[in-house]
Amino acid sequence: MTPSTPDSASGFDRVIAAAGQASARGLPPVHLWNPPHCGEIDIVIARDGSWRHEGRRIGREALVRLFSTVLRRDPDGFHLVTPAEKLRITVEDAPFVAVAVDEVGDALRFTTNVGDVVEAGPDHPIRVAIDAASGTPRPYVHVRAGLEALISRPVFYELAAMAQAQATPLGDRLGVASNGVWFDLGAEAGP
Secondary structure (H helix, E strand, O other): OOOOOHHOOOOOOOHHHHHHHHHHOOOOOOOOOOOOOOEEEEEEEEEOOEEEEEOOOOOHHHHHHHHHEEEEEOOOOOEOOOOEEEEEEEEOOOOOOEEEEEOOOOOEEEEEEOOEEEEEOOEEEEEEEEEOOOEEEEEEEEEEEOOEEEEEEHHHHHHHHOOOEEEEEEEEEEEEEEEOOEEEEEEEOOO
C-alpha cells in the first residue's frame, strides 16, 4: 500500500504540535525516531533559505525555527519527522543559509538563518561546490546530521578576505583555518 498524501492543514498542525513539545528542551532526537512515512507536505525550502507552505512564504520566524528542529535528511530526501509520522518536503538547495561568520579564537563561528550556531572544524566542515550552470562557487558548512547551510555571498566574501594561500598538490589554493582544520576555498587568482 502506498502512503497517501495527508491533509495538508492537519499534517502542518501535527508537525507544529510535535516540534513545539521538544523546543524547550533543545533539539529533539529526530535521529532516534523511526515513524512510518506518511506522504508529503507542501513545504518548500527555497534556495534563498525561505520556507514556503502551499506556495506562500512562512513569515513567522519562530515557526520556521520550530520546523527546522524536526528536519532530517534520509537517503530518500528531506523530511519533517515527529515520533508518530514522517513527511517529505522539498529542499531546493541546502536547508539553511549561513548569514554571519565571526572569528572566535582559532575558530570560525557561523550563524544560520534559523539560529543554529556552529564552529567550522572536523565535525562541521566547509566545502565549496562549483555550480554546473554558472561555474560560480557554492560554499556550504555542515550544521548537523547531514544538514548543510549554504554560505551566503556576503559571508563568503568575508571568508575570502580572511583566506591565506597554501601550496597543495592542486597548486596554490586559498583557504581558511578553523579548529585546526584548513578548508580549501578555491584556486588563488593569477596576476
